[in-house]
Amino acid sequence: MDRQEKIPVLRPEDLNDFHYKTIKWQPTISQTKHKHYHVNRIEDFIHKFSFPLPPHRKTVHDIIYLKKGTSRRSKGLNKYDFHESQLFFLPAFQITEHEAMSVDVEGFFLHFDEKLFPFLPKNYLNDTFHFFQLQSSPVISISEKGRIYIEQILERLLNLYEDEEEINLNLVATYLFVLFEEIKKELPAEKKKTKNAYFQITEQFKNALSQHIYQKQNVTDYAQILNISPNYLNKCVKNSTNRTAQDLLNEMLTLEAKTLLKFSNLQISEIAVKLFDQTPSNFSRFFKSQTGITPKQYLEMY
Numbered sequence: 407m408d409r410q411e412k413i414p415v416l417r418p419e420d421l422n423d424f425h426y427k428t429i430k431w432q433p434t435i436s437q438t439k440h441k442h443y444h445v446n447r448i449e450d451f452i453h454k455f456s457f458p459l460p461p462h463r464k465t466v467h468d469i470i471y472l473k474k475g476t477s478r479r480s481k482g483l484n485k486y487d488f489h490e491s492q493l494f495f496l497p498a499f500q501i502t503e504h505e506a507m508s509v510d511v512e513g514f515f516l517h518f519d520e521k522l523f524p525f526l527p528k529n530y531l532n533d534t535f536h537f538f539q540l541q542s543s544p545v546i547s548i549s550e551k552g553r554i555y556i557e558q559i560l561e562r563l564l565n566l567y568e569d570e571e572e573i574n575l576n577l578v579a580t581y582l583f584v585l586f587e588e589i590k591k592e593l594p595a596e597k598k599k600t601k602n603a604y605f606q607i608t609e610q611f612k613n614a615l616s617q618h619i620y621q622k623q624n625v626t627d628y629a630q631i632l633n634i635s636p637n638y639l640n641k642c643v644k645n646s647t648n649r650t651a652q653d654l655l656n657e658m659l660t661l662e663a664k665t666l667l668k669f670s671n672l673q674i675s676e677i678a679v680k681l682f683d684q685t686p687s688n689f690s691r692f693f694k695s696q697t698g699i700t701p702k703q704y705l706e707m708y
Contacts, residue, residue, distance in 0.1 A: 413501060413665055415463045418444060418517065443578055445516035445567045452511055459504040461669045468517035470494045471560060475511030479504045481544045482661055488545045491553050495537040495544050499616040501665055514560045522579040533606050535586050536593055540612045552592050559585045607642035615658040625651045660696040667705050674701045
């Protein structure tokens, strides 16, 4: 990692170079067929990958569905093993590290931008489908019946991607929406319930935190992004999580700090300035108040 870089935020045009490790922490531009949508069979490309892939964020949502084999990937600092008849759904801008895939892996990888769905109301996907939410478990087990339908949809999406010079994005968006509905059917009943307005605002706040944490570290800034008052933002978070908006902001700062400490070559003093614009001693006090240990102690653990 370049000592002046934060955890990279990858655009679709950066992903080929990143996956094949011609780049790591400082993405360059490569070509993809369409910037809003991509799909491929994993087994066709897995031999080109060199795991582990370092921590990163993407500007697009992505899905890995396994028909065979196993994989290990993180969402935030939590690691997940998943296998045949399971999929891993990663929302845009969430920190992830892809550690491994077995040599016998088969399945599909796809990524997509919400710009494919201009006909949907703002935040509709996040409000309607639990797996778009940052706090949800990324691993979803698919039943035998569900597997048939989901694999058929993924095959059709791949055909659309491979067979046409001009991708019909309206058709792609329609099939993706059907895919989301099929995945939703596989979730436990309690995860399908419609959430209230407080919850929706809280989710929007979490999404904004994941995108802007380096630039904005004040609750008032996020209230402005969401076009609401700081008091109302705090009320929404309190009703949804029994925590304050500042608590969630501190949690995101801590996650970012942990990831930089664990995976980058930045010194503690550099992280204090880059992420917090603080002295190392102030950063150390903040980190210990959140985790119970100092940044140095956390660093020594790895």
